[in-house]
Amino acid sequence: DAKTTQPTSMDCAEGRAANLPCNHSTISGNEYVYWYRQIHSQGPQYIIHGLKNNETNEMASLIITEDRKSSTLILPHATLRDTAVYYCIVRVAPTGANNLFFGTGTRLTVIP
């Protein structure tokens, strides 16, 4: 599975949109982009995933560039509870390895 590159940390003002970038320049055509987040002292939590098209759910939006080499996770109105480490993962489905490679993620701090 392709590896990803994320900024180490980001800050965002409460109530503003948080835009978290991820580079996955070696992504293959059958690899999906998944986002998880991990709030302190908890296990990772699934947020959203996509293949080609932009996706939106109740938590976030995922914007994938046309060449699929990068993506952005958008939290439209960040709250203090969104402070967490955000992981971008690319993975083949359905035949990919059964492990997820998390990397070190982006530590998002939402500032009051």
Add this chain to the structure above:
Amino acid sequence: DTGVSQDPRHKITKRGQNVTFRCDPISEHNRLYWYRQTLGQGPEFLTYFQNEAQLEKSRLLSDRFSAERPKGSFSTLEIQRTEQGDSAMYLCASSSNFGQGGLGLYGYTFGSGTRLTVV
């Protein structure tokens, strides 16, 4: 169903002792995973079960580590002769193989982990 449960939440043990952790996955999930997370790092894969069969093991899983899922429901992870380097958060996750090759529609569901401290 309240999600993936792990027990205990915290464990402090002396070096050389054996420890065992338990994971109860979401009942309808047939796949179960163990991950390890050290401070400042993302979770790292240890092993994976489909039902009761252990299908994949990471190189991180030394011979002091053993995992079981005897009836395809709960799982245990045992560490024998613990070392200080084993200090970490041990995370369990489960998923269904319905939809997107095991990640399901909503990815893995993780438990809150067991934090092991070896002194």
